[in-house]
Amino acid sequence: MKKLITLSLACISSFAFSQSISVKESHEKFSTGSQPAVVTTIHENKLEDVMNEWKRVLKDYKNEKVKDKDNEVFGDNILVKEWGNNPVDFYTKFEEDKTAKTVKMAIAVDLGGAYLSSSNDKEKVKYVENLARNFAIRMTKAPIEGAVKDAEKALTKLEDAQKDLEKDKRNLQEDIINYKNKIAKAEKEVVIKDGEITKKKGEVSVQRKVVDASAGAVNEQAKSSQKIYDKLEDQLKDLEKDRKGLKEDIEDYNSKIKKAETDIKKNDEDQIKKKQEIEVQKKVVEDKKNKLNSVK
Numbered sequence: 001m002k003k004l005i006t007l008s009l010a011c012i013s014s015f016a017f018s019q020s021i022s023v024k025e026s027h028e029k030f031s032t033g034s035q036p037a038v039v040t041t042i043h044e045n046k047l048e049d050v051m052n053e054w055k056r057v058l059k060d061y062k063n064e065k066v067k068d069k070d071n072e073v074f075g076d077n078i079l080v081k082e083w084g085n086n087p088v089d090f091y092t093k094f095e096e097d098k099t100a101k102t103v104k105m106a107i108a109v110d111l112g113g114a115y116l117s118s119s120n121d122k123e124k125v126k127y128v129e130n131l132a133r134n135f136a137i138r139m140t141k142a143p144i145e146g147a148v149k150d151a152e153k154a155l156t157k158l159e160d161a162q163k164d165l166e167k168d169k170r171n172l173q174e175d176i177i178n179y180k181n182k183i184a185k186a187e188k189e190v191v192i193k194d195g196e197i198t199k200k201k202g203e204v205s206v207q208r209k210v211v212d213a214s215a216g217a218v219n220e221q222a223k224s225s226q227k228i229y230d231k232l233e234d235q236l237k238d239l240e241k242d243r244k245g246l247k248e249d250i251e252d253y254n255s256k257i258k259k260a261e262t263d264i265k266k267n268d269e270d271q272i273k274k275k276q277e278i279e280v281q282k283k284v285v286e287d288k289k290n291k292l293n294s295v296k
Contacts, residue, residue: 036117047096
């Protein structure tokens with residue numbers, strides 16, 4: 001339920017954000033006083049990043065200097081080729097609203113004795129409006145594009161984790177098959193060992209009688225009988241040891257099968273959770289992309 005609410009809020013947020021970047025003319029306060037200006041608003045970005053990028057924009061024009069003070073960027077003797085050979089001064093004032101995540105941007109242009117407005121040059125105002133609008137769109141999109149990339153990386157990471165879980169499950173299933181094959185092989189070997197042990201016990205029993213019978217014989221004969229008996233006893237112990245080892249292996253394989261089955265159950269649960277996380281993250285990516293596409 002919490003995830004559904006989060007997704008719903010994200011959708012509402014994206015819808016509320018969906019809007020065109022507007023540009024208008026108004027009078028704004030600058031270091032030179034109240035002047036006619038072109039005003040727009042940049043969303044989802046920070047004052048410092050916006051100001052630094054705007055300074056780079058102005059420096060792309062031929063200029064005498066570009067500097068900033070008190071959230072105002074001053075472009076001295078900016079030469080706009082489309083306006084001829086007469087340089088102009090750009091004053092750009094920025095005002096950040098951290099709560100709304102917006103940066104208001106007001107551009108005033110000193111043409112040299114008069115400030116640009118629709119009353120004195122509509123074409124130049126249109127140029128500044130386009131410049132401001134394109135800049136605002138680019139600077140609004142920039143952090144959202146970063147958020148899209150981050151969301152896509154997070155999605156890829158989740159999908160890779162899902163693939164790892166699927167691979168782990170396949171490995172566990174293969175382990176179980178291998179353990180079962182080893183158990184079957186060991187059980188067959190136990191049957192063979194049981195036969196060998198039975199046979200060896202018979203040989204030991206017979207030799208025991210030989211040893212007992214040679215008790216009153218000459219010393220060398222008694223020693224020889226005892227030596228054969230001891231060798232048969234050692235062989236019997238080795239067979240019993242091998243059988244015990246096989247039984248322990250079977251018990252160990254069964255324990256490993258149980259653990260693998262428990263791990264598979266846990267893996268299935270993890271896969272369900274991971275698939276849910278992937279679906280949520282896909283919605284996040286979609287939401288970020290919709291938000292990006294809504295900036296016009």
